[in-house]
Amino acid sequence: MNRPRIAVIGAGMAGLTFARTIKPHADVTVIEKSRGLGGRMATRQTENGSFDHGAQYFTVRDPRFASALAADIDDGSVQPWPDRVIGIATDGRRHERPQSGPTYIAVPGMTALAKSWAKGLDIQLNRTVKGIAGTAGAWMIETDQGPLGPFDWVVSTAPAPQTAALMPLGPVEMAACQSVSMQGCFTLMLTVKTGQDLPDEPLRFDHPVLGWLAVNDTKPGRAKSGHVVLHSNNAWADANLERPPDAVRDDLHAALVTVVDIPGLSQPENVTIHRWRYANVSKPLDRPFILDRERGLAACGDWCIGNRVEAAFVSGLELAHALADLP
Ligand SMILES: Cc1cc2nc3c(=O)[nH]c(=O)nc-3n(C[C@H](O)[C@H](O)[C@H](O)COP(=O)(O)OP(=O)(O)OC[C@H]3O[C@@H](n4cnc5c(N)ncnc54)[C@H](O)[C@@H]3O)c2cc1C
DSSP states (O other), X not given: OOOOEEEEEOOBHXXXXXXXXXXXXXXXXXXXXXXXXXTTSOOEEETTEEEOOSOOOEEOOSHHHHHHXXXXXXXXXXXXOOSOEEEEOTTSOEEEEOOSSOEEEESSSTHHHXXXXXXXXXXXXXXXXXEEEEETTEEEEEEBTEEEEEESEEEEOSOHHHHHHHSOOOHHHHHHXXXXXXXXXXXXXXXXXXXXXXXXXXXXXXXXXXXXXXXXXXXXXXXXXXXXXXXXXXXXXXXXXXXXXXXXXXXXXXXXXXHOOOXXXXXXSEEEEXXXXXXXXXXXXXXXXXXETTTTEEEOSHHHHOSSXXXXXXXXXXXXXXXXXXX
């Protein structure tokens, strides 16, 4: 019996989980537009060191996620972090925020887990999917470097609005995909002169502009580089998405300085901004994946379940289990 040929768009947590789970049953090709793995579980390399500028940590509540991570936890490439999170009110007052269970990070950067899970998979990096042509059982993937295919199945793990734009979904599946809402985020990466006092714990802001701040150096396995990551509030990001990045950077930094009185943060050596158009899920789908068996089209990702790395894992895993009995 022929093994089904499956194209997976995206090498983030959902795409990699799907691909490594379905691999014993199918010939899988993962196509990723970035030059690195991990999607929004991202690490930005700079000449001075690295910043985890996307997901900060992840929950491990589902026993299937715990089991999938066991080897990575055993060898120390996934470690607990943070112990505590400090809440900061709009007026700057601090309070301890209760954690709802253990949380983890990948070591030495958030992309390390993706690199570990990508081993043995056929992954085409730096290749952007532009469209899907053909028919059920013979899909061709149009990319910026020419076509790939034919494939029996195409699975998109791109954020919901990008999946809706790319995939030739039927009306029911398209309506489901378009029912999802996602929000943006701006991330500042600040380099602070080493030796300056910086917060030992991450800060979560209750603030109209600010979202989260963490000092990369406080995470296990990171260099002492004076690297600080600041995420904006999501609603504020959505309202500012199309403004010039330098203006957004300056406003975000000015808001930080107003709320947190730490000299190293007021006068950093360098500040770089990154825009996430689709960072977080504000209204998820009502089921773990989209599946059109007749046409050989499917989609999964955090946006099916919720706003977390763990949701992306569960979505990719459940779609792979649903497809694994296919011819
Ligand atoms: C700033 C920020 C902070 C976050 N903080 C946390 C946190 O602390 N804890 C937590 O659990 N979660 C957090 N999240 C959310 C978490 O990162 C996501 O839930 C999770 O990583 C989503 O994984 P995914 O595989 O579903 O999607 P993604 O990681 O987005 O993967 C989709 C992949 O598809 C690729 N792609 C898209 N379009 C194309 C195309 N046309 N061709 C080829 N490839 C394409 C993308 O490049 C990407 O690699 C955060 C996200 C952001 C942005």
